[in-house]
Amino acid sequence: MPLKKLIYLSQIIFLINSQAAMAWDPPDKVSLEEIQRTTDKVMASPAFPITESEDIFRIKAVGMDWDIGVRIYEPNDQTRIPVGPDGKKRGIFLIHGGTGDWRSLDQVARLASERFGYKVVSMTFPGRLNLDDPSRNWPRDTFNDDGNHRTPMWLKGEVITADQYEVVMDKGDESTGVPARYGTSIFLKAKEGTTFYNRMGGWPAAFEEGMKTAISRHFPASSYNVYAHGHSTGGPFIHYISQRVDNLKGIVGYGTAMFGYINNAAGSAFEYPFNYLRLRTWRDTARYADEGWTDKDYSLPQKMEMVFEAWDQAKKQPNFKAEDFIHKNAVASLADGARAAASRMGLEDEETQSLVERYVGYTRELRGPGIKPVPPVLHINGIGDKTVTYERYTEYGKKMYEAMTPPPKTHAILFGAGVHSWNFKDDVIPHGIAPAVIAMWNEAIRGGYFD
Secondary structure (H helix, E strand, C coil): CHHHHHHHHHHHHHHHHHHHCCCCCCHHHHCCCCCHHHHHHHHCCCCCCCCEEEEEEEEEECCCCEEEEEEEEEECCCCHHECCCCCCCCCCECCCCCCCCCHHHHHHHHHHHHCCCEEEECCCCCCCCCCCCCCCCCCCCCCCCCCCCCCCCCCCCCCCCCHHHHEEECCEEEEEEEEEHHHHHHEECCCCCCCCHHHHHHHHHHHHHHHHHHHHHHCCCCEEEEEECCECCCHHHHHCCCCCCCHHHHHCCCCCCHHHHHHCCCCCCCCCCEEEEEECHHHHHHHHHHHHCCCCCCCHHHHHHHHHHHHHHHHCCCCCCCHHHHHHCCHHHHHHHHHHHHHCCCHHHHHHHHHHHHHHHHHCCCCCCCCCCCCCCEEEEECCCCCCHHHHHHHHHHHHHCCCCCCEEEEEEEEEECCCCCCCEEECCCCHHHHHHHHHHHHHHCCCCCC
């Protein structure tokens, strides 16, 4: 071999070995000053053109049709998409949390695509999109004097009418999982035999099939590896789907809840029947806003004004929730929902039990021979997050991940800024927490943490 080629090959080998030796090592903490420096660097980097589009597709699950919506962000220059050592492109799959939709992660998706080159697919929970309005905004309030309250739109053209539910006003009890300090919680109790009741028994299966279909449509396994994020309530769904999609290689977190049974061990509970849909109101805006007021000297009237102003904007988003049953390990309710779906479909005992096991299985890792292990997980927690705290990982999550067979690679990083919401901004972090978090995701992905 000619000397020049030999020298060239030796240099390539040296570079490959050097990169392997310098594999990314996650920190335990990131200071406020580091967050600010990283944010400045990200926001000063070029924002390359991207294309944004929507994909609404129909799936079938437990004998019913469901409409699923995703938002896609991708660089106009496809050569910017990161490529891994195996030659496959790297994509990011997002699901939101709480009672929102894709818009709560819009800044995250844009930054990841514009500044870092990723193709991003952001899925909305089943039923959360107002398919009748191109803006996807919801009309009126969630709870209305005329008795016509807000309900999900699981299928375009299907209307859940007021005669399909009863209203339950719950003053709160620690034992049920919605504490009294939250104020009055409002539930719509679906009546047996109605479309609403059938949907409440079927949405868990639709959620799984929706995620699988979204990923296969936009991140084919032949050309993409996927790194998934679920915020808050979305976290348990990303955890369970991570074992059910072959090319999902890792979980990237911020304020990400863990498997349902881990959240339950850490104190989260939701002891309500499966046919209870929770409506959010201005009360929920108040309890989340309180996170940002810890060092602010606002009077009560000022706080009330800010809450109602914020709710006036927030109520355009869905603000209803069924997903706590998986988020908080409500296995008895999930089993009842599965039995209701099985009864509607006329399933035999063995098939019914299989569906029950499927639903209950959404709350924890799959185990057994031939099962894909839970992939590596990277948690990031904001220091001001009172909902999904760093301590939940260190006191409960870490040891429960380690007890899995096999135990996944996990790590948690405490950021010196940030609250539970991705979209919180103030004078200290005027661009919010997203630039610094996504920069760390990028380091982890490109640095081999998930390989």
